[in-house]
Amino acid sequence: MKAIELKNDIYWVGAIDWAVRDFHGYETPRGTTYNNYLIIDKEITLLDTVKYDFSDITIKNIKSVIDPSKIKNIVINHIENDHVTSIDKIMDLTPNATIYITEKGKRGLDRFFDTSKWNIKIVNTGDTLNIGKRTLLFIETPMLHWPDSMMTYIKEDKILISQDAFGQHIASAVRFDDEFITCDSMSELEDAVIDYYANILMPFGQLIKAKIADIQKLGLQIEMIAPDHGIIWRTNPQKVLQMYLDMANGKTNLSVSIIYDTMWHSTEQMTLPIMQGIKDEGVECKVIKLRATPMSMAIKDFWKSRGALIGTPTLNNIMYPSVAHFLTHLRGLRPKNRIVGAFGSYGWGGGAVKEAYENFNRMGLEIFEPGLQILFKPSFEDETKCYEFGKEFARKVKEYHQKF
Helix, strand or coil, X not given: CCXXXXXXXXXXXXXXXXXXXXXXXXXXXXXXEECCEEEXXXXXXXXXXXXXXXXXXXXXXXXXXXXXXXXEXXXXXXXXXXXXXXXXXXXXXXXXXXXXXXXXXXXXXXXXXXXXXCEEEECCCCCEEECCCCEEEEEECCCCCCCCCEEEEECCCCEEEEECXXXXXXXXXXXXXXXXXXXXXXXXXXXXXXXXXXXXXXXXXXXXXXXXXHHHHCCCCCCEEEECCCCEECCCHHHHHHHHHHHHCCCCEEEEEEEECCCCCHHHHHHHHHHHXXXXXXXXXXXXXXXXXXXXXXXXXXXXXXXXXXXXXXXXXXXXXXXXXXXXXXXXXXXXXCEEEEEEEECCCCCHHHHHHHHHHHHCCEECCCCEEEECCCCHHHHHHXXXXXXXHHHHHHHHHCCC
């Protein structure tokens, strides 16, 4: 790779990770990028670094534009390992540079590195840094998605360096949205945005709405959004802003996801008439088997649907392990504005469906009751019950969806 110019004298100098398939437990079948940016001005400024494994690549890209020793300022928007763990190698080449970072970022940086030999300046929302022809404006975004997080706005070029917000896990030979949709499609890009939001930013919907409102109050004109992962939005940055607002407000499809696992196929057999009942009520439906689907994809499908039915057989009087794992993962993401129910087969005392509803209550989701339990393999009469269960759930989903 080589440095790529975003606007006059502003360069992407990051790295592409074609091979990564697990990002702290989040499946990344498309790979990812670690984006960072270099501004050539009176005071040469680097915004963010990259994951340690790719430090040599970013250094090579920087060197293709400028001697790294001439870098005057380094802005650290986020201290997660994939963005900051090459800072020591960068600082070895730029010993006189000043690091600009939030107070919480500084505390975290101190835990990773010996920072006593570095020049570090704490910044807050509204602080600015003049680097010559350009002025950088710092905007703290705590818990989007770490306490230290911030964004940097390049005023004269109207570029928002957005850190993890508005990003996607996509490895691509192109850097910009218009190039990507020429090679691939807008729907693929949108799906990657939803995937990223659902698995990383889902808990922070209210914070996202508040922060976008803050940005609007500042009157920032945004012509480009450059995140720290994935494709850069240069032709239609308002599109991804609106997508985030829609997701933060709970907007989603009128559809149902049936997310299940099965032990001896009995619970699996229940999914077919349930699905048919949902479809016959005029609601789209997708069926996801957990052990055949990466966790992050199941989470994304849950998020994309207004309603979800969780299917679990009973094992040792509790939920099947893969279903319990899914609901534990989901609970940490704190979903809202979704209606859920549960079904499953059992052989003796049951218990799995009851436990699923206990999980729903802990999450504070809208609940469709009662759940449906079938003894062993579903009979013809049981399949009729499943069909009616699906139809009734679809009717409730349609009613609930009207609130949004």
